[in-house]
Amino acid sequence: MSKRLDENLGSMGYDGLINQCFPTGDVFTVSLRAGQGNLTRGTALALSSGTAGKGDMVLLGTEAVADETLAANCILADDTDTGTAAGDAVNGIAYRTGHFNRNALIVKEGYTMTKADEEELRKGGILLDDAI
Template identity: 55%
Template sequence: MTNRLDETVGSVEYDELINSGNPAADVFSVTIRKEATEAKTLKRGTVLALSGGTAGDGKLVVLGTTAKENETLTANCILADDVEVGTTADKDATAYRTGNFNRNKLIVADGYTLKATDEEELRKCGIILNTAIEA
């Protein structure tokens, strides 16, 4: 097989999620809690909250999900790739634990708005949010 230098082999589309390379976007493995009623596809850029408190299980859910009794949900990381979460088992995925992200490209639960306290929790984890001006 001959490699040709005048052909396009592939391309990458910029989705505007990552705003800057500083701080570097670092990924890690996470466990997303299974869905209660129906499977869902979570999209890249979904903000995930860590389940804590006396009823917490240490797993992640979409930020804005209603907490169980005695559970606290704290903004923690940003989903790195689309993932299908079913109803029978928790799902392992990759998420960004650090980086500089475009605030207006983040996804949270329907009816929820990212709050200043959420942004502060993400900042504590090493995630900086900015608003990029769209061209």
């Protein structure tokens, strides 16, 4: 069976998440806390640490439990369903570095990204800018 070389195999739309090609976006596998529902590409994630921290990622703006510290860490690269019930962590792919549009990032409803959040992302190699 042969395949035509001039047929359209798909298309890709611009979602406005990435601002520039430099620094290059580098991806890695992350453990996402179960029970957060559907997380979409561009979701800002916070790393859970501290005595009660599990080392997994949660949606930025999530309330920390006692003895847990949540700090902005990375940006989700692909849509990921974490389910609706607590359970085992779900693997996802996130950007650890890159240059992104600030207004395209997704945080928890009712939460506004702070300068401290932006600084934590910058320390890790994620730059934020306004879309032009």
